[in-house]
Amino acid sequence: MGSSSRHIAFFNVPAPGHLAPTLAVVEELVRRGHRVSYPATAAFAKEVGSTGATVIPYESTIDVQRDFPPGTDNWLARVLLSGVREGIATTQLFDAHFADDRPDAVVYDGYVRWIGELLGEKWRVPAVRLFPVGCVSQHVTPAAIGDAAYAELRSEMQRYAAMNGVDPEVAFHQLKGDPEALKIVFYPSRFGYIDAETDDKFVFAGPCLRVENPEEAWQPPASGKPVALVSLGTSFNQQPELFRMCVEAFEGLPWHVVIAVGPGVDPADIGPLPADVETHTWVPFQSVLEHARLTVCSGGTGTVMHSLHAGTPLVVMPQLAAADGLARQLADFGVARVIGRDETSASAIRAAVLDIEADDTVRAATQDMQEHIRESGGAVRAADEILAHVERETAAR
Template sequence: MTSSPAHIAMFSIAAHGHVNPSLEVIRELVARGHRVSYAVPASFAEKVAETGATPVVYASTLPTDEDPDAWGTELIDNLEPFLADAMQVLPQLAEAFDEDRPDLVLHDITAYPAPVLAHTWGVPAVSLWPNLVPWEGYEEEVAEPMFAELKASARGKAYYARFEEWLRGHGVDTHPDRFVARPRRALVLIPRALQPHADRVDESVYTFVGACQGTRAEQGEWRRPDGAEKVALVSLGSSFTKQPGFYRDCAEALAGLPGWHVVLQIGRFVDPTELGELPLNVEVHSWVPQLAILRQADVFITHAGAGGSQEGLATGTPMVAVPQAVDQFGNADMLQSLGVARHVPMEEVTPERLREAVLALVDDPEVACRAREIRESMAREGGTLRAAGLIEEELVRAGAGPRAEA
């Protein structure tokens, strides 16, 4: 049984780490004949339109990748903005879809209005999960200790009261913690190898489809320079990149190694002049076609974000993980435990420490063997095609579309 063409609505926020993982899945759904409306702030509308989906633009109050410091420093600082934004976004999206309701809702984990709208419309919702998922026992082992102090505070109690009132007002009788972390159905857009306690994940809810990367041909190509025997890519992603001292350490660590070529992606918050004079075998860019470089690189110095981690694994590139925030610390430990990376905390970074980590990785045949095994296992997870197929199965179950085809 296959699904007939349907109207699918995808919802996300204005953040590369949340939009990018979904794009190839959306592109494939459009190619299969489905009409996809993608709700996203204006800054990502063009990127969404390139997949063939129709952007549904809404106004958001969330901090963006351009201002990572706006998220504050405490746990509650990272929670309140999502709820406040959801409360003001929901009416916008309800109006936008009032006369064009979808057959199925897809949503990023941060898009709180989406499952509420799905409940209101009586259509199934599927979460496209871009990072680690909770396992059986996660609440007791991780969430409860992490949130205990917050939930006992006046500010935390007020936050949960607002959240519960908002959900009840829309007919959703679910505790906020379960609403966020325990969806009805989720497709996990990271490889199972990156997931802690993967054997304890309920795979009737969370299905690992692995990396959905596509060719990224639209990002351009990169060619290894003549004479470059080894290539190192350095990138801290798109948000926590204001680290000129770190980039100087990377250049010093590798520039003097015979035959090495270094690519520094420094982001938008660092002026190349802040790095001083660099050797000729170091190239500096605010942005690079990362996947194209990783297909040719010998080592990847990364912040260990979900996207970068799985790109390193998918290309079999050994990694030096230097995490900056949130789930990156767990990813760094997981990459190291897989035998394909070294975790170097930011406060311990020196040119000597980086050089030692890089050489230890590229000189170890066991690292190369393990990287190859993981790359092959990821290819078997199915990626974009499997994700699209599972979404179509949800459409069939819902009887969506103008007709059902057997």
């Protein structure tokens, strides 16, 4: 490595939708000769390590499927509290690991923003916050999460700060987000972000996708039928009845349906399947989407961005209130048909599929969005911006 090589520490939550967008960025940084340290649980250590990063093994206190089932009340408060408690639980580990090898910068997912903000202040190094999902403001207020949850959050943050010898008001930036941190958003600028209107440090890099292993490529059916990809993501996917609904929606239609059920779902729980429906725990999305004419999903950012990157329109069935904002944007852009939670049924899905197929403007809008996404820069731009930010901030300190 040259004298300009940097040591960059990434911090994230053990959830595929948050981890996956970072891997191409890490891979790009390592390719350029920089060193990346990345804490990862056993479930994700191999995948993180495949980027060339140094894996820091740890056990997380967070389990998204356990802690945030569909219908969770005040999910934002619970996410924020779980993030600061993850910081408390990992303080000794990170202190020991980085004691003699302090990073030159910290890059952190918004889910664990308290870890990133505190360590950036503690180590006095530049910080980069990542936005893989959602359009929620960085500014946490009692109105957003309730007075009781806000008081509990402040108490836990004070405990976390005391463990690390820092001032909580300074380390956590009055709960308004770090004004000096670079913000990398994993979707394109047309989607915007509420805080970007007053913060010029937002970079809309778009989806950051790794090159898939050609040996794992999915092969389209010999029938030549149009392909539909069905996915409910990996965090709120344990709904076999919703997968069954999707199967029923395509019955009698000349489609080949590929269902990615995700972890924790036995394909057998969906029931007997027609010959033109295949199920997998996991499929290489890019490979399937090269052939797909349609995606049916719950509105998770990862599935949505993969689909739009491939120029594939969507039927979106948001299962959480957190996905409603993105779903509305997709409908406004004309790239999706959205089915509300109270309206979700096999007949509604079927009607949306037929509507998209009959409306040429949907495919035209999706192709326009695809071009916009591919102009956003992806992992190469994200790495460029991170390194430029680190150089600027380091020189100014």
